[in-house]
Amino acid sequence: MRRLLRLFGGVPGPSVHLPSFTQIFTGIFPIHYDPPDGFTFEINDVSPPIQDDDLLFDYNVEERVNDFVAAALLQANVTRTNHIMWTMGTDFRYQYATSWFRQMDKFIHYVKMDGRVNALYSTPSIYTDAKHAANEQWPLKTGDFFPYADHENAYWTGYFTSRPALKRYVREMSGYFLAARQLEFFKGRNSSGTSTDALADALAIAQHHDAVSGTERQHVASDYALRLSIGYKEAEKVVASSLALLTGLRLNMTYEDSVPDFQQCPLLNISYCPPSEAHLTDEKSLIIIAYNALGWKRKEVIRIPVSSESLIVLDSAGKEIESQLLPLSNVSLCTRNYHVKAHLGRSASSLARYWLAFSATVPPLGFSTYVVSSAKKSESSSIISTQFTPEENINNTFEVGQGNLKLLYTVDEGKFTRYINKRNSVAAYAEQSYxxxxxxxxxxxxxxxxxxxxxxxxxxxxxxxxxxxxxxxxxxxxxxxxxxxxxxxxxxxxxxxxxxxxxxxxxxxxxxxxxxxxxxxxxxxxxxxxxxxxxxxxxxxxxxxxxxxxxxxxxxxxxxxxxxxxxxxxxxxxxxxxxxxxxxxxxxxxxxxxxxxxxxxxxxxxxxxxxxxxxxxxxxxxxxxxxxxxxxxxxxxxxxxxxxxxxxxxxxxxxxxxxxEVYSPLLLAFSEEEINKWMGSHITTFSAIDPSYTLPNNVAVITLQELESGKVLLRLAHLYEVGEDKDYSVVTGVELKKLFPDKKIIKVTEMNLSANQERRKVEKKRLDWKVEGTPEEPTVVNGGVVDPVKLVVELAPMEIRTFVIEFDYLKTFAS
CATH class of the missing domain: 2.70.98.30 (Golgi alpha-mannosidase II; domain 4)
Known part of the structure; x- marks a missing residue:
């Protein structure tokens, strides 16, 4: 007997660089994910329903059962084993579910009476168990299904780019969310206060296949963006209060005037940042907190819009550092003015004239402080960029770059044509166009x-x-x-x-x-x-x-x-x-x-x-x-x-x-403070991990989150594939004791990727599938069990491991 099962389809297989036990059972439908033709029963559909009153002239039970059996056998001819599934419904269906279930009930009843196939309501697990019990050998697919087309002139490759602004917003908020959750953990969740949950919900909804893909109507895209904005506003408060706590640990926080008011600049990409553009007085300086969500120290250039050209920049130790001023272009100003008015409903009233650029070094899972102060023109250390328009010369070329990298440009076409790196002796033709x-x-x-x-x-x-x-x-x-x-x-x-x-x-x-x-x-x-x-x-x-x-x-x-x-x-x-x-x-x-x-x-x-x-x-x-x-x-x-x-x-x-670093840019927060008072009473640099430790360069922290239970969810990912790099495509270890140096770990439980089941329980329930041929087993295996004493997590190339960690908060070490 053949079984017709109502459920949803699967997904492509896992990385080819992971062991075979990570493979998943999946499938593909012969035609889209609709029911077979003639079996859609929305209230206004044209598929003929079963008419089982034999007193009526359009009685059609036998005809409809024959149609059903024929459609089942047609699909069975392209499906292994004698179990197949129909997904009874598709997009825009079940606006009136009664019409569907009334017909499905009738079909199950009369098809069973006919006896050629067996029809029943089912579940994904029942269907999977039936497939597994058939003891069939299955083909192994390690590639993906792209590019997909549903006919010869219709490749679904446009949505890879559709709605690029929404795609960027989702990416930006994802990186922000990663950092915000970390700071929420350092501060401690407050069940009655603000949290990152609203942003988590908005990002989850934005992962829908008609959301970040850009295949929705405009009013729906606007709704996704609005939800992200609301979630950001909540998370912004968490970030501000967390940084206020972490920078103010030296203070008696009962004094309200000691708590800084940290502002952030979500429109920094269009050169709009009111706190950095404010006119600085001799009494007040701009405090910039740069938070690094990555597990290793990073050095990168910070750029913020400013209104003055007489500025100095100090690092966390109060030492003056080199900085550069770059005039805002007319394009930047026009983009800024129009979009501030469009999104905020007001004019960009500040008078930003420059980008201020300086190099920042920030510790892992931590922050550094930088101070921007006004200075007399003769004392300013911010160098205004030399500006020139290249003119025709004998070689028709000019060079750009102060360090190892040089780009060689042609004057007449305005394109770089050569890429030169002095450090590794690369000299290559390269050109960019549109x-x-x-x-x-x-x-x-x-x-x-x-x-x-x-x-x-x-x-x-x-x-x-x-x-x-x-x-x-x-x-x-x-x-x-x-x-x-x-x-x-x-x-x-x-x-x-x-x-x-x-x-x-x-x-x-x-x-x-x-x-x-x-x-x-x-x-x-x-x-x-x-x-x-x-x-x-x-x-x-x-x-x-x-x-x-x-x-x-x-x-x-x-x-x-x-x-x-x-x-x-x-x-x-x-x-x-x-x-x-x-x-x-x-x-x-x-x-x-x-x-x-x-x-x-x-x-x-x-x-x-x-x-x-x-x-x-x-x-x-x-x-x-x-x-x-x-x-x-x-x-x-x-x-x-x-x-x-x-x-x-x-x-x-x-x-x-x-x-x-692109995915997790430095999170910047700003406050206007009196510099001497601030530097003498606040913590200006912080790292959550042991000062002698940094995560291996091939490992990323992709989740660090305090759960409502007080436990902590930690996900670690190996960034490299097998054979991708001679130094980093190797098994590596992360020392949990050094990742949480101020806390006493009492229990580490490894979970599945979604953290809703223990890994050991999932492995016991895992089905062993037979595969056609003898596929080559990857040479790497997953990392081993975490030793409860050493507490070192091993990660093999491309492996992601998820843990729930419990701390003894009574024995948390003093910071």
Whole structure:
């Protein structure tokens, strides 16, 4: 007998770099995840119901049972074992559930009476047990299903980039949430006060497959963003109070005037930060707390908008440090003014004139304090950047970069053409440019349009500077910047930091013009001379890098109809190319779509504005706008790409380490205080872990959270794949005693990834599946059991381990 089961489908398998016991049983439906044709019973559907009153002329029990059996046998022919499932329902269904269950009850009754198949309501676990009991050998799939298409001109690779502003907001709030939860733990949860829970809920909802993907209607996207904003406001209070406590531990906190009022700047990306822009007096200075959520010390450049040019910057020890002032561009000012008015409902009243940049060093899971004070012009240590416009010279070139990294630019085209790193002797041709695809203006599935889901380009067009737009170069001791206005809606700033070995490309795109009646999809290209033989690598959810080969699928013979869209892949962390001698890596600040459509070239889609719906359920064109009163403009986005070229085999260290820094930027909080009083009475630097300890460079803390029970949830992740790096693709250990030096650990319980079951109990219930052939077992195994005395957690490449830790708070050590 065949069983028809109502449940949801599975997901692709785990990392190929993990042992076989991490494999999961999954499946795919023959056609989407709908019921078979003729078996949808929404109140206004056209599928004929069972009419079982034999006195009526349309009595059809036998006919409908035959239809049911035929559909079941058709699916059984492409399904292993004699157990199959039907998902009775799909998107936009069950608005009236009674009509569904009335028909399903009848079908189960009459199909059982017929006897050719057995129909029943079921559950995922019953179905899985039945499949397992069949003792079948199953194929092993280690790749993914991208790119997906539902017909020859409809590749669902557009949503990798759709709604780039929302994608960035989700990414930004995810990094903020990681830091906020850590600070909440250091302070201690307050069951009756503010918490990070609202932000957790908003981020969880935003992971829906029609949320961060960008495949929702505009009013729904606005609702997701509103929920994130509300959650942020709650978490912001947690961060402020936690930092007030941690910086004020020397104080008697009963005095209310001793508690600093820490402000944060969620619109810092558009150069809007009221506390940093305030005019500083001789009595008051700007206190900046920079919190690092990573488990290792980091050094990076902080940039904040300021209104004065006479400033000095002090570090945590009160020592004056080097700083640089960079004038705000007209593009930054226009973007800032419009969006502050749009999002806050008021004008950006402050008079920010510069970006103040200085290098900050911050300990692991801790903070450092920096002080910005006004100074007499003769005493100011902030160096104003040298600004110049390159002119034609004999070589038509100029160089940017104060440290190991140099970018060589051509004056006439305004592009860098050479990447030079003195430290590792890399000297490579590299060029960056922009194109756009004209979106196909179809109206239905036959004449397929480019839309929120589907990417269907209708021609490629280079974006060239409109007229003679000169480059502007800013140079100083911290960083160099090259500003390039390509047209009225595309502006770029390329930054080279003195102490970094990657180039940072910041783009401002929008409003994308659509006056010609065509939507446009904007891409950036990094062009190199690498011989890559159609091969490139993209990340899988920021974890494994998967090998991609243009116009090729390892599982089947590919008949490519859309050579551009059919070679696009999701990119969450980055993409890289390699040949015999070099590798080129590009990291991103949000999820985007990308590919290598030409050997030696990386392409990333950055922004989309389209005029037709792609008929996949949104019912609305992807034409985002931002409004100030009655004036609405197409969405403008600002984002960053990060480029680095290394000798082959050396790029993983940067991708993994800097990738964590992109995901978890320094959290900045500001307060205006009297400097001498502050420095003498407050803690100016703090680390939650043992001062002699830092996490291994191949391990990240991805969760550190106090649970409502008072226990602590800890997740640790190994960042490297097997064989990815000669130094870091190894089993490593984390010492819990040094991670929590001031607390007495009394119990460590390992959990499954979602932390709702103990791992040992899950392993006892795990089913052992037979696999076709003899697949090669990875050479690495998971880390061992945690010794209750040594308390060292082992992690193998790509492994994530989750623990619930209990402390004896009565024996917590004095700090």
């Amino acid at each position: 194109n756009y695809y004209s979106g196909y203006n179809g109206t239905d599935r036959v004449f397929q349009a480019s839309g929120a889901y589907v990417f269907r380009p209708n021609g490629t067009f280079p974006i060239k500077p409109e007229g003679e737009v000169p480059l502007t170069v800013l140079s100083g001791p911290i960083l160099d910047e090259v500003h390039h206005q390509l047209n009225t809606w595309l502006h770029q700033v390329t930054r080279v930091y003195k102490e970094k070995e990657h180039a940072e490309v910041e783009f401002t795109i929008g409003p994308i013009p659509v006056d010609d009646g065509f939507g446009k999809e904007i891409t950036a290209q990094i062009i190199t001379s690498l011989n890559t033989n159609k091969t490139f690598y993209t990340d899988s959810n920021g974890r494994d890098f998967i090998k991609r080969i243009r116009d090729y699928r390892s599982d089947w013979d590919l008949d490519i109809h859309q050579p551009i869209a059919g070679n696009y892949y999701p990119i969450n962390l980055g993409i890289y190319l390699e040949d015999e001698s070099m590798e080129v890596s590009v990291l991103v600040d949000r999820a985007v779509g990308g590919s290598s459509l030409v050997d030696g070239q990386i392409e990333l889609m950055l922004h989309r504005r389209l005029l037709n719906d792609d008929a996949r359920g949104v019912g609305e064109a992807l034409n985002e706008k931002v409004c100030v009163l009655e004036n609405c403009e197409g969405l403008t986005i600002q984002g960053k790409l990060f480029l680095r070229i290394d000798p082959r085999g050396e790029g993983a260290k940067w991708r993994r380490t800097f990738g964590q």
